[in-house]
Amino acid sequence: MLDQSDGYVTEDGRKIGSVVMEMKNITLRFGGVEAIKNISFDIREGEIRAIIGPNGAGKSSMLNVISGFYVPQDGEVWYRGERRAPMRPYEVARQGIARTFQNIALFEGMSVLDNVMTGRLTKMKSGLFGQAIWKGKAEAEEVANREVAEKIIDFLEIQSIRKTPVARLPYGLKKRVELARALASQPKILLLDEPMAGMNVEEKEDMSRFILDVNDEFGTTIALIEHDMGVVMDLSDRVVVMDYGKKIGDGTPDEVRANQDVIDAYLGVSHD
């Protein structure tokens, strides 16, 4: 049912484009441990792609490979039709791939607005001196960047805490600020590492709504890791299932749900 050449249309009528990122035979080892074993999958333009699996399956490692924090020993990462050379995380970020972290990595000492503005760092081009004295091109640039940041703050409904130091915020809001910072760079691909971990039902609903809205409004391609199966099945267009570093399923939520290997991995199976 998937048209593998150039995109498909989802049940709710969204058009999914061609492949924007492709992982080919990725293998990642830590010493003698193989965290990822020969995994291949692709991410299409405009898609919400989920990576699921039990604890220790290698999901976060996979996300770290995409965002450059880990360099795989084998395999190729293809991004926008080109093979990506091994690069550092900040270079990946400059290519338009933004991410959030499982256990929140925010600039605790800065205000929410400043945190979101750091997401615009890669977009600032004017000279050091101009920025320091706040004149000419630098001023216009800062105003434009600020506009983008404010728009995203509005979008994620965190206007009321704009000036609050992040360290004072509760967990759920921090997660949202982290999403805002990632969005501020207007990424091509947004990687979310367990965006709903540790949230209550209400916060999860909010976050799900934001993820769908981001995808809908900005057309951002999203790859996410999540434990809550209900959420994953509702949100995502296609799902990769991992277990012990191997890929055991790949397809639409319905296909994955019906996959016997996936059922075994989640419910357990007797080995005798």
Added chain:
Amino acid sequence: MPEQLVFAMEVFLNGLMAGVLYALVALGFVLIYKASGIFNYAQGVMALFAAMTLVGIQKGQVPFAHLINALFGADLHYFGWSVNSVVAICFTVVVMIGLAWMVQRFVFRHLVGQEPIILFMATIGLAYFLEGVADLMWGSEIKTLNVCLAGELCLPQGINTWIDETTFNIFDYGFFIDNLDITATIVAILLVAALIAFSQYTKQGRAMRAVADDHQAALSVGVSLNFIWVLVWSVAGFVALVAGIMWGAKSGVQFSLSLIALKALPVLMLGGFTSIPGAIVGGLIIGVGEKLFEFAIGPMIGGATENWFAYVLALIFLVFRPQGLFGEKIIERV
């Protein structure tokens, strides 16, 4: 006006000037602490190293002369030329940037993600290493430093006659204010303005604050850690150079210069380790405090209070306000 009060005013003014010099050293500490969470014990030695390099270049000294002579039996000491101050300062800045790069490349790149105490120990090692290098490179004799920007426009020395005469006309008593101290104050004000503009308004400044807060997160928004660290150590090197010039011109370029770093410690405890204005205000309070204390209380308890006053003040601050006057509130969730 009573004589005592006029004396007190003079002491107060001199205290302010001394405070500015303390603040100049403290600034270098704050910069590195803000950007990398490292307390840089080597900051004082960096000021010494910068001042020695400047004098060495000015006088056309051959670097590592003693080493070369010992190894090859040569008898080199001077190139035989002297370099204009402005050019020499530019060269020294280049040397300090090179030093920043080496510190980052050979020390801190290998210690990413280590505990702050380990990074601190590394800076202690760096301090002794750098002191040795400075000795080997430029020799250990005391040198005089004078910086001339153009022709006759030199760092002024001696009493400011205008202040002396004006105050004499008003109070019948002329204040002794050193011209060099006034210059240092003006330079410090300019430097602080530039540093604040840099860290608050520029992209690199924002990236610097981001790196200080969270390495992982900074990487994820496209900040290169290595670049920022070299940048921060370069800026700290530049501040060290300015401090080195002012202290060197005041009391000669000598190895005890590296000990002024110790005086910066109470300044930082007062002002807060993370605040640039805090370093200034802290420096001024210590400078004025120790001079006035020596003036008012000193004679009663046998004097020499300047040696310990700053540390006792810092101790009191640690008890009642550990983050300093301007430091970021320490918030920790459990």
